[in-house]
Amino acid sequence: MGVNLRQKVIKIIMFKVLIKNVFFLSIGVSLGYAAYYAAGEIYSGVKTKAENVSVNNGLLPEVAEADPKESKAVTTKSNIKMVDLSDEKVIHINGPIGRNALNVSDAIKLAARAGEPIWVLIDSPGGSVIAGAQIISAIESAGVEVNTVCLSLCASMGAIIHQYGTKRYMVDRSFLMFHEASGGVSGTMPQMLSQLNSMNRYINKMIAKIATRAGTSFQELSSKLAAEFWVDAEDSLSLHFSDGTINVLFDPSRVLNSTQNFDDGITPRLPVPNRGERHKVLDMQL
16 A cells, blocks of 8 residues: 555656656757747848848949849830832932022922822931022922931921921931021111011921921920920920831932032022122021
8 A cells, every 4th residue: 555655656756757847848949949940030131131242342232133024125126117218219418408409409399200209318407598498398399298307417407398298207316406597687777677577487487387297386396496406216206296217228329319519508698689799698597
């Protein structure tokens, strides 16, 4: 009886010890796992930061990875159309507009007889308003499509001629530039005022037509011209100063006008009848 009681007491004590050891063991295992997890997180964070540090001792800025969609967009081929004008009727305005205007306007009139579209390629810094107006008159009276193409720079009177094309095209990265006219007159005060007023109305009619075609007001376009208005090929589409962006292939030896007649942009000056050489013919430069 005494032996059995002693054995039961020993078993109870051993059981309590076992429970106590299991309890502390479970706490130790939990603490160990938590420490292991925390160490893993710290290592992962350090590793990530290490991978993001620049190879140049951290002095270079971090660069985010390029978005695959953006990379694809960058490598996409251009959708700009190449137009082969080798067999088309082509007229080339290359340089300042002055004495050459008659040559260009005559070439447009002769080419129009065939009843086929005409392409006027323009790369000009501008020139005489009245000389340029001859080209505009030939375009408007041709009776066929006269498409204008700005090859590189169509400035001043060159830009105005470009705007009168049936279809106005821009070569990618070419520029249009519009600005106010400049020039000089001489004579008595009433004579000079008359000349200036007439030329002002003459030019404003052109500007008004360009503004209407672009869907803007005369006042808004005129205000832009005061500070020089530059438009590249891309913006010309959204602003309605062109009808398309293309590139062109043409044979300079086959253009219909002579490109050798381009002068230095100085319009020939003729004496006003009965006024003497001291008076200049009314004209302005664009």
